[in-house]
Amino acid sequence: MDTAFRVNPLSDADPEKIGAYQLLGRLGTGGMAVVYLAEDPDGTPVAVKLIHPALAADAEFSGRFRGEVERARQVPSFCTAEFLDADLDHDPPYLVVEYVDGPTLTEVVEERGPLRGGALHSLAVGVATALTGIHGAGVIHRDLKPDNVLLPPGSPKVIDFGISQPLVATSQFTRADVLVGTVAYMAPERFADDRRDAPVTPAADVFAWACVIAYAGTGRTPFGGDSLPVTVARIMSRQPDLDGLPDPLRAILRLALSKQPADRPTAADLLAMLVGEMPVPQGAEPAGEKPAPARARWPIFVPAGFLSAAGLIAVVMVANYGDTVIDVPRAAPPASVGSPAPVSGVDAGPSPSVMPSPGRSSRRSQPPAPVEVPSAGPAVSRSSASPSRSKVRGTANPTGRNLALGRPATASSSESPPFVADSAVDGNPETRWSSTFSDPQWLSVDLGGTYRISEVELWWEVAYATDYRIEVSLDGVDWTTVRSITGGTGGNVTVLMGGVPGRFVRMFGTKRAVEYGYSLFEMEVR
Numbered sequence: 461m462d463t464a465f466r467v468n469p470l471s472d473a474d475p476e477k478i479g480a481y482q483l484l485g486r487l488g489t490g491g492m493a494v495v496y497l498a499e500d501p502d503g504t505p506v507a508v509k510l511i512h513p514a515l516a517a518d519a520e521f522s523g524r525f526r527g528e529v530e531r532a533r534q535v536p537s538f539c540t541a542e543f544l545d546a547d548l549d550h551d552p553p554y555l556v557v558e559y560v561d562g563p564t565l566t567e568v569v570e571e572r573g574p575l576r577g578g579a580l581h582s583l584a585v586g587v588a589t590a591l592t593g594i595h596g597a598g599v600i601h602r603d604l605k606p607d608n609v610l611l612p613p614g615s616p617k618v619i620d621f622g623i624s625q626p627l628v629a630t631s632q633f634t635r636a637d638v639l640v641g642t643v644a645y646m647a648p649e650r651f652a653d654d655r656r657d658a659p660v661t662p663a664a665d666v667f668a669w670a671c672v673i674a675y676a677g678t679g680r681t682p683f684g685g686d687s688l689p690v691t692v693a694r695i696m697s698r699q700p701d702l703d704g705l706p707d708p709l710r711a712i713l714r715l716a717l718s719k720q721p722a723d724r725p726t727a728a729d730l731l732a733m734l735v736g737e738m739p740v741p742q743g744a745e746p747a748g749e750k751p752a753p754a755r756a757r758w759p760i761f762v763p764a765g766f767l768s769a770a771g772l773i774a775v776v777m778v779a780n781y782g783d784t785v786i787d788v789p790r791a792a793p794p795a796s797v798g799s800p801a802p803v804s805g806v807d808a809g810p811s812p813s814v815m816p817s818p819g820r821s822s823r824r825s826q827p828p829a830p831v832e833v834p835s836a837g838p839a840v841s842r843s844s845a846s847p848s849r850s851k852v853r854g855t856a857n858p859t860g861r862n863l864a865l866g867r868p869a870t871a872s873s874s875e876s877p878p879f880v881a882d883s884a885v886d887g888n889p890e891t892r893w894s895s896t897f898s899d900p901q902w903l904s905v906d907l908g909g910t911y912r913i914s915e916v917e918l919w920w921e922v923a924y925a926t927d928y929r930i931e932v933s934l935d936g937v938d939w940t941t942v943r944s945i946t947g948g949t950g951g952n953v954t955v956l957m958g959g960v961p962g963r964f965v966r967m968f969g970t971k972r973a974v975e976y977g978y979s980l981f982e983m984e985v986r
Contacts, residue, residue: 466563467497478554479547481508492525497559504856505559506544516552529555531599538958539593540618541610560619561860562612565676569606574679577706584673584709585734586616591669591727594618595662602660604668605645606675613860613986614914614956643688644681645671648696648719663721666730670700670716677705682717708733711740854912854961857986862887863913864905864965864985869893872901875977884980892921895969895977903983904966910934912959915986917952918967921979924950927971932962939966948973 467485470476474496476483481498484505488495493511500506515521529546537543537558545556565583569575575583587609594601601608603620610617647667650660674682682700685691700717702710712733718724725733732738857863864885871881871893879894885905895901916930927946931939940962943955950973965985969978 470496478508478510479545479550479556481506481556483508492521498556500544500556502855505561507541507557507559509555509557511552511554513552522553525553525555531597534597535599536593536597538615539590539597542959560610560612560617562610562617565606565609565611565616565672568611569676569679574704575676580673580677580706581709581734583611583616583676584712585731587618587669587672588727588730588734590616590618591665592731595665595727600660600662601665601668603642603645604665604672605642606672609672643691643695644684646695647721649721651692651696661721662727663724666716666724666727667721669727669730670713673709674700674702674705674713677709678703682713708740715741854910856912857914860914860986862984862986863907863911864983867905867907869903869905869983871895871903873898873977879979884983887982889919889981892979892981894921894923894979897975897977899972900968900970901978902966902968903978903980904936904964905983905985906936907963907965907985910961910963911985913957913962913965913985914959915957916955916965916967917982917984917986918955919952919981919983920950921981922950922974923976923979924948924973925967925969925971925978926973928967928969930955930957931966931968932957932960933964933966934962936964939964939968 467487469485470483471486474483474486474494478496478498480501481496484497484499486494487497487507492515493509496508496510498506498508511521511525526548529543529548533543535543540557541560542558543555544558547554563571574580587604591601591604601618604618608618608620610619645668647664650664671681671683674680680701681691682702683691683694683698684701685694696719700714702713705713712725712730716724716730729738733740865887867885869881869885873896874880875894875896879892881893881903883891884893884903893903895903913932925945926948927944928948929941929945930943931941933939940960942957942960945953945955965983967980967983972978
């Protein structure tokens with residue numbers, strides 16, 4: 461989906477620069493601020509949020525904006541647009557965050573219709589993951605809605621913390637009698653007179669999450685009315701309309717839409733139910749209906765401490781728009797395996813006679829749908845000699861181009877010409893790299909510079925790896941394991957990398973699906 465049309469031209473009243481940032485266009489305007497698309501001094505696209513001058517002198521508003529900046533620093537970057545910079549002493553103040561080049565959930569549903577199957581389930585997991593990270597940072601969003609869910613390549617991003625509040629917020633109102641939020645996605649306790657001065661809790665975000673996912677799957681809100689009073693009355697007194705949603709997702713949504721905050725699961729519990737780590741309570745379904753068991757095809761490895769409120773989430777999911785099956789195998793850090801000596805497009809040594817693999821062809825296989833594997837977040841294991849990444853940012857790749865295309869590739873071995881390493885990065889689906897018939901084997905590509913890597917896509921031939929690692933390196937010598945996969949099923953696999961910096965990217969296979977070698981049509985890096 462082309463997002464260029466979402467950037468409006470600058471007006472005569474807009475500045476050309478804000479601080480060190482050159483403005484390119486307007487991304488949006490609200491009651492609080494104008495958001496601009498800009499470039500930093502290195503030419504990297506960023507989003508600059510400039511508050512309205514009329515509000516800059518308002519002490520209460522200035523306090524809220526300073527709070528937003530502080531919350532932007534606290535929330536993990538996989539949840540939202542990454543915090544980059546801020547100048548609170550500028551006239552007026554501004555905030556700079558990562559430019560997320562992707563449509564909103566509202567735009568996707570309006571243009572393509574409701575999400576189905578795996579696409580809907582993965583969105584539910586992705587937004588629940590983001591919400592768990594947000595709450596783990598001590599923040600309540602308070603205005604979660606489809607317009608605030610962006611769907612770039614990779615994981616969903618929850619944005620707009622302009623009205624977010626810390627978990628210790630004293631009231632559901634920012635000032636007397638002014639309710640903050642979007643009514644169709646607001647929890648019933650926020651309208652109740654007897655809770656007028658009660659603090660908003662994370663349970664209100666859980667209610668909003670359920671409304672957002674119901675909208676994504678049906679194209680309508682679960683309490684929709686033809687006027688604001690009717691919508692409020694339905695939220696307060698009626699059961700949600702969840703017709704058309706699949707089980708067990710519908711049961712989870714019904715539980716999250718409970719009228720009483722105490723009856724709703726936490727965001728971490730939502731995530732655990734969605735991935736099958738926690739059963740859906742029987743009472744979540746209306747009388748006479750039984751909740752469907754958790755799907756066996758949705759297992760996820762949850763690191764220790766994952767479900768604690770303070771723990772950072774190490775799993776991110778991607779929102780696809782096709783009817784995609786998500787297969788996320790359990791992964792544990794692998795034992796150290798020595799690397800065979802590298803070669804570039806030639807065999808590393810004697811190999812068995814070349815035999816045609818069963819079912820092999822010179823053409824790229826076409827699986828029915830891509831399988832997407834989320835990143836495990838920070839490195840699982842790292843060589844003790846690896847250079848520190850704490851000060852390495854890398855260059856962004858906002859256009860999503862394939863950074864590996866035509867770059868030098870090396871491999872542990874090659875079956876025989878023409879199945880050399882460079883064939884996996886030539887952009888030609890008719891060619892491939894194939895290794896010799898042993899474990900382990902690896903394929904590496906030099907990107908020519910250090911980039912923030914968001915994903916690695918592997919196009920496996922029928923001779924694929926069941927167990928492998930995706931590794932990155934700054935120097936091609938010391939490697940960091942970003943993701944370990946076990947029980948892989950081949951096909952088109954997208955591994956989310958979370959923006960880890962690296963110049964070299966390597967697929968390191970430790971177990972083959974068949975007796976033959978490893979075979980990749982393409983390895984793409986973005």
